[in-house]
Amino acid sequence: MTTTTRRELTPRYDSASVEPAIYERWLQSGAFSPSPEPPEGAERFVIIQPPPNVTGSLHLGHATRATVEDTLIRYHRMRGDDTLWLPGVDHASISAQFVLDRILAEEGETRASLGRERYLERMWRFMGETRETIGLQHRRLGASAEWSRLRFTMDPISARAVRTAFKRLWDAGLVYRGEGLVNWCPRCLTTISDLENVHHEEQGTLWTIRYHLAGADGTPDPDRWISVATTRPETLLGDVAVAVHPDDARYAELVGEQAILPFLGRALPIIADPAVEREFGTGAVKMTPAHDPDDYAMAQRHSLPGINIFTDDARINEAGGEFSGLDRYAAREKILERLREMGDLQREQPHQMSVGRCDRCGTVSEPRLSTQWFIRVKPLAERALAAVNEGRTEIVPARFAKVYAHWMENIHDWAVGRQLWWGHRIPAWFCPDGHITVTDAPDGPDACAECGRAASELTQETDIFDTWFSSGLWPFSTLGWPDRTPDFERFYPTTVMETAYDILFFWVARMMMLGLFCTGVEPFRTVLLSGLIRVDGGAKMSKTKGNVIDPLGTIDEIGADALRFALVVGTSPGNDQRLSHAKLEGARNFTNKLWNAARFVTGARPEPFAEPSGEPTLAERWIRSRLAEATERATRQLDALDLGGYTATVHEFAWSEFADWFLEMAKVELRRDGASDGDRARVWATASDVLADLLRLAHPIMPFVTEEIWDTLGSIAPAATAGEPLLITAPWPVAKTREPAVEEEMAALMELVRAVRNLRTESGAAAGAWLPLAIAPVDEAASAAIERGRGYLEPLARVRPIEIAGGEPRPAAVAISPLGAAWLRATPEASDAGARREAQRGELRTGIERLRGLVANPSFTAKAPSDVVARERERLSELEERLRQLGQG
RNA sequence: GGGCGAUUGGCUCAGUCGGUUAGAGCGCACGGUUCACAUCCGUGAGGUCACUGGUUCGAAUCCAGUAUCGCCCACCA
Numbered sequence: 017m018t019t020t021t022r023r024e025l026t027p028r029y030d031s032a033s034v035e036p037a038i039y040e041r042w043l044q045s046g047a048f049s050p051s052p053e054p055p056e057g058a059e060r061f062v063i064i065q066p067p068p069n070v071t072g073s074l075h076l077g078h079a080t081r082a083t084v085e086d087t088l089i090r091y092h093r094m095r096g097d098d099t100l101w102l103p104g105v106d107h108a109s110i111s112a113q114f115v116l117d118r119i120l121a122e123e124g125e126t127r128a129s130l131g132r133e134r135y136l137e138r139m140w141r142f143m144g145e146t147r148e149t150i151g152l153q154h155r156r157l158g159a160s161a162e163w164s165r166l167r168f169t170m171d172p173i174s175a176r177a178v179r180t181a182f183k184r185l186w187d188a189g190l191v192y193r194g195e196g197l198v199n200w201c202p203r204c205l206t207t208i209s210d211l212e213n214v215h216h217e218e219q220g221t222l223w224t225i226r227y228h229l230a231g232a233d234g235t236p237d238p239d240r241w242i243s244v245a246t247t248r249p250e251t252l253l254g255d256v257a258v259a260v261h262p263d264d265a266r267y268a269e270l271v272g273e274q275a276i277l278p279f280l281g282r283a284l285p286i287i288a289d290p291a292v293e294r295e296f297g298t299g300a301v302k303m304t305p306a307h308d309p310d311d312y313a314m315a316q317r318h319s320l321p322g323i324n325i326f327t328d329d330a331r332i333n334e335a336g337g338e339f340s341g342l343d344r345y346a347a348r349e350k351i352l353e354r355l356r357e358m359g360d361l362q363r364e365q366p367h368q369m370s371v372g373r374c375d376r377c378g379t380v381s382e383p384r385l386s387t388q389w390f391i392r393v394k395p396l397a398e399r400a401l402a403a404v405n406e407g408r409t410e411i412v413p414a415r416f417a418k419v420y421a422h423w424m425e426n427i428h429d430w431a432v433g434r435q436l437w438w439g440h441r442i443p444a445w446f447c448p449d450g451h452i453t454v455t456d457a458p459d460g461p462d463a464c465a466e467c468g469r470a471a472s473e474l475t476q477e478t479d480i481f482d483t484w485f486s487s488g489l490w491p492f493s494t495l496g497w498p499d500r501t502p503d504f505e506r507f508y509p510t511t512v513m514e515t516a517y518d519i520l521f522f523w524v525a526r527m528m529m530l531g532l533f534c535t536g537v538e539p540f541r542t543v544l545l546s547g548l549i550r551v552d553g554g555a556k557m558s559k560t561k562g563n564v565i566d567p568l569g570t571i572d573e574i575g576a577d578a579l580r581f582a583l584v585v586g587t588s589p590g591n592d593q594r595l596s597h598a599k600l601e602g603a604r605n606f607t608n609k610l611w612n613a614a615r616f617v618t619g620a621r622p623e624p625f626a627e628p629s630g631e632p633t634l635a636e637r638w639i640r641s642r643l644a645e646a647t648e649r650a651t652r653q654l655d656a657l658d659l660g661g662y663t664a665t666v667h668e669f670a671w672s673e674f675a676d677w678f679l680e681m682a683k684v685e686l687r688r689d690g691a692s693d694g695d696r697a698r699v700w701a702t703a704s705d706v707l708a709d710l711l712r713l714a715h716p717i718m719p720f721v722t723e724e725i726w727d728t729l730g731s732i733a734p735a736a737t738a739g740e741p742l743l744i745t746a747p748w749p750v751a752k753t754r755e756p757a758v759e760e761e762m763a764a765l766m767e768l769v770r771a772v773r774n775l776r777t778e779s780g781a782a783a784g785a786w787l788p789l790a791i792a793p794v795d796e797a798a799s800a801a802i803e804r805g806r807g808y809l810e811p812l813a814r815v816r817p818i819e820i821a822g823g824e825p826r827p828a829a830v831a832i833s834p835l836g837a838a839w840l841r842a843t844p845e846a847s848d849a850g851a852r853r854e855a856q857r858g859e860l861r862t863g864i865e866r867l868r869g870l871v872a873n874p875s876f877t878a879k880a881p882s883d884v885v886a887r888e889r890e891r892l893s894e895l896e897e898r899l900r901q902l903g904q905g
Numbered sequence: 906g907g908g909c910g911a912u913u914g915g916c917u918c919a920g921u922c923g924g925u926u927a928g929a930g931c932g933c934a935c936g937g938u939u940c941a942c943a944u945c946c947g948u949g950a951g952g953u954c955a956c957u958g959g960u961u962c963g964a965a966u967c968c969a970g971u972a973u974c975g976c977c978c979a980c981c982a
Contacts, residue, residue, distance in 0.1 A: 312980090
């Protein structure tokens with residue numbers, strides 16, 4: 017055995033100095049990396065980290081991701097599984113530009129002032145900084161990711177995957193370029209997907225406008241008109257028709273006639289279409305196909321063209337006549353003013369309506385007809401849906417499978433092009449003849465795929481991809497796909513995809529679709545959806561409200577372990593959680609509790625240390641049995657991805673069983689006069705063994721403090737740590753055999769202790785006073801148990817001496833327990849003792865009555881399972897025994 | 906307009922296969938400073954499990970409906 021220097025734990029746990037040192041040891045040990053070859057017969061456990069956006073610093077969402085994933089990885093690593101946690105960073109195209117543009121604005125620059133090339137250079141620099149920051153911040157949390165495999169969605173590996181995937185989609189006929197109505201953000205100056213276009217209910221106005229009908233000479237007839245209702249009068253500049261319902265008698269005669277568009281004089285055919293709601297507004301709709309999804313759909317049915325009236329930044333373009341150059345809202349005011357002058361603004365009324373805004377910048381988005389790249393997702397969605405329906409991929413919690421299915425079933429083609437600069441450029445080239453060539457070659461095509469024109473005559477598409485396109489390839493692009501690299505072969509498909517439910521559609525759905533298309537296999541076995549974090553009170557955290565909890569500041573204050581614990585304890589998958597300072601404080605206290613319990617154990621080593629000998633005490637057998645239970649439970653909970661349950665198990669075992677009861681009882685033996693050196697050594701060995709296993713159990717969620725304790729424990733109790741130098745790679749404990757009889761006896765003893773303590777409190781006895789106690793055991797077995805437990809009973813309940821009661825009269829105040837009744841001698845009874853006992857008797861009688869009725873009920877005894885019936889009978893006799901113990905008063 | 910979730914002590918949340926005395930942490934009340942920890946220890950109070958009906962020997966748990974709050978989806982200008 018190697019001789020190591022005996023260390024001791026500092027009086028206080030100083031997370032700030034311990035954590036960096038521990039992390040450095042982990043890194044040095046290579047524990048985060050998978051072994052060169054997969055361990056024989058090992059299960060695989062692979063998490064590809066949802067890439068945190070590179071747009072800022074670590075927030076609580078990132079911290080939660082990292083905590084959950086790290087906890088799972090650490091558990092599986094200890095299990096000896098073939099483990100990989102591959103970290104990554106997303107280039108976050110639109111978000112990154114949004115953030116950088118703000119920074120540039122402070123520097124007095126703009127995207128335009130820099131130009132594409134310099135802007136992208138600046139972006140790469142910015143990315144370098146933030147990637148560094150976010151990586152360091154994850155390390156502070158304790159993330160045991162395989163940093164050498166860190167991937168970035170803009171690195172060449174990812175770029176190649178993007179080109180390959182797109183080429184394959186194109187070859188499969190799943191990509192097309194065509195005209196469609198897309199959401200346009202006039203501030204970000206790009207198309208955004210339906211998912212990025214967020215609808216809010218807002219108060220608007222519904223205006224009724226008079227369109228005069230065309231007279232015989234084609235000019236507006238002052239006496240005949242049709243009135244239309246609109247919330248967006250400025251769009252009338254793009255009107256191409258007026259629509260009414262075919263069965264609407266009010267307008268039946270007008271169908272086929274023409275109305276004259278104010279200002280522009282354009283003739284608008286009045287058409288009939290069943291999509292028009294007769295009850296809404298006037299029952300007649302102005303049709304602006306280029307700027308309204310409904311109108312666009314209708315126009316397609318009637319072969320009407322769309323007229324785009326906006327510039328990129330939502331000013332009226334040259335199609336708007338006198339209003340050209342005005343901002344959309346200025347144009348609205350002007351148009352309303354002019355209509356009012358003409359007497360054709362008939363009505364205005366407040367109106368609740370749904371307004372789409374850019375998810376990124378909050379600007380009101382503009383539906384706009386344009387030519388775009390689309391991915392035909394229906395065939396992809398079918399496979400992705402089937403994978404979940406048929407159980408090849410499981411979504412946790414299961415209810416999200418329905419949400420997923422609904423989305424997949426109603427999916428629309430994905431407008432995948434973005435008019436941004438930061439991202440992967442779409443690998444498509446146009447030839448002067450209008451042919452399109454898509455290639456996965458890094459340097460572009462050699463010639464037009466259709467007419468063979470030389471590459472020099474081709475121009476590349478300037479659009480880039482929606483950032484989620486590259487994210488959608490993440491589970492396999494990170495492993496080297498499209499090559500069948502060793503990593504890909506070994507780690508794909510992955511095991512758990514953990515993320516927050518708010519990006520189920522954005523990301524998880526896209527990974528499922530693209531993963532199945534590209535690799536033919538579901539990209540992960542399980543999708544674990546975590547909830548979002550709210551502040552205490554239920555509101556979303558927001559910087560403007562100043563109610564943000566900063567994870568890094570929290571780590572500074574209370575340590576990463578406490579933060580990790582607080583982020584997970586009491587949560588369940590898919591449900592939001594409220595994080596409060598009180599909760600963080602509780603987690604900090606728990607860290608401290610572990611530390612102090614360990615400090616006691618490591619400091620209590622008997623000197624000189626003898627060979628352990630003698631029979632284990634009741635307390636030792638009990639705590640080992642409880643440890644077995646906790647181990648079994650924690651293992652089951654981690655396997656079920658129930659981190660909330662797992663943390664509760666660890667907390668309960670460590671605090672309520674190990675520290676509160678076992679360590680107190682161990683002190684009794686360690687300090688007992690008659691105890692031999694072997695006895696003391698044995699008890700201490702039990703304490704250190706159990707502590708060691710507790711550290712193993714707690715390690716996945718609280719890696720730093722457990723590792724630090726492990727280090728010291730190993731120097732003092734090498735047997736307990738089995739010579740494992742690092743906890744991070746120590747094996748997960750195996751649940752040993754439980755001893756139900758021991759647990760039962762201890763439970764009875766504990767109950768007696770509590771009851772006597774209660775009695776002391778009630779009687780107003782001085783807290784430190786040693787009081788004589790009398791006990792009337794229920795039977796021989798109880799009597800024997802009391803004898804065995806006497807050594808614990810005395811110090812824990814602070815009673816001495818304990819006598820077995822003879823025929824003396826009982827006072828009103830007795831403590832009752834499964835072992836028997838007990839009462840204090842020579843202590844004045846509290847004045848209300850009699851009343852309290854009577855109340856207790858009342859409760860017992862009620863319970864007994866109910867149970868008697870139950871077991872006497874023939875349908876209960878006939879229909880309930882026999883073990884339930886037996887349990888109820890037993891409970892009944894327990895209650896009867898308790899009542900007997902209390903006496904008849 | 907559809908869908909989902911939540912509703913359990915003052916607060917934040919657990920609650921397995923339906924099993925009859927529903928748990929935890931915080932807070933509260935009372936008591937406690939030698940011997941790991943006041944970031945602690947002990948004792949206690951506090952719940953008609955949102956409401957109504959149903960299924961069942963038995964419901965916080967299953968079913969139907971209602972209410973309140975929250976979220977998601979959806980092309981009524």
